[in-house]
Amino acid sequence: MRVENTSLIGVKIITPTVYKDDRGYFFESYKKTDFDKHGLPTSFVQDNEAKSTLGVLRGLHYQLKQPQGKLVRVVSGSILDVAVDIRQGSPTFGQSEIVPLTVENRKMLYIPEGFAHGYLVTSDEAIVTYKCTDIYDPDDQYGIIWNDKTINLDWDFAQPLLSEKDLKLPPLNEQNDLPKY
Numbered sequence: 001m002r003v004e005n006t007s008l009i010g011v012k013i014i015t016p017t018v019y020k021d022d023r024g025y026f027f028e029s030y031k032k033t034d035f036d037k038h039g040l041p042t043s044f045v046q047d048n049e050a051k052s053t054l055g056v057l058r059g060l061h062y063q064l065k066q067p068q069g070k071l072v073r074v075v076s077g078s079i080l081d082v083a084v085d086i087r088q089g090s091p092t093f094g095q096s097e098i099v100p101l102t103v104e105n106r107k108m109l110y111i112p113e114g115f116a117h118g119y120l121v122t123s124d125e126a127i128v129t130y131k132c133t134d135i136y137d138p139d140d141q142y143g144i145i146w147n148d149k150t151i152n153l154d155w156d157f158a159q160p161l162l163s164e165k166d167l168k169l170p171p172l173n174e175q176n177d178l179p180k181y
Helices: 032-037
Strands: 002-005 014-017 017-020 025-026 048-054 058-062 071-076 077-086 098-103 108-111 115-121 125-132
Touching: 058 077, 071 077, 071 098, 071 115, 077 108, 077 125, 098 108, 115 125
Parallel strands: none
Antiparallel strands: 002 014, 014 108, 017 025, 048 125, 058 115, 071 108, 071 125, 077 098, 077 115
């Protein structure tokens, strides 16, 4: 397993070691001892899976009372996975990291608590799974509009498909509640 730092402290790109032969492939998507060795969380309490079609954009979401660190990977297809630092007082506040995650590259992205998260499906369809460090609370959901001018994300997609809820999210500079650094 190779772990790479990103421009955002705590956000990590994880590339597993893949063993291939004429029967197919095998890799460990999570191993507690390897995660311990790299300073990554090892206590995940919820697994999620979402299937979406080309152009679906989910996010940018975050939680405050029960913040979730997320270990994201693609089981089928491809996405652009995005982390945005929204921690008040952070030296990288408002900055983002965009990482292509595909079934071919098998990379995973770890996004710690205190970051907004979202992704755009770039294949005909994609299945995305993610492990969470805390339980999802529907009364603790917040978000930032996908095309916030101050964050200036390059989604490279003109008209993504968003939920009604995500279309109504405010920009970062209008957020009333943000996590502290």
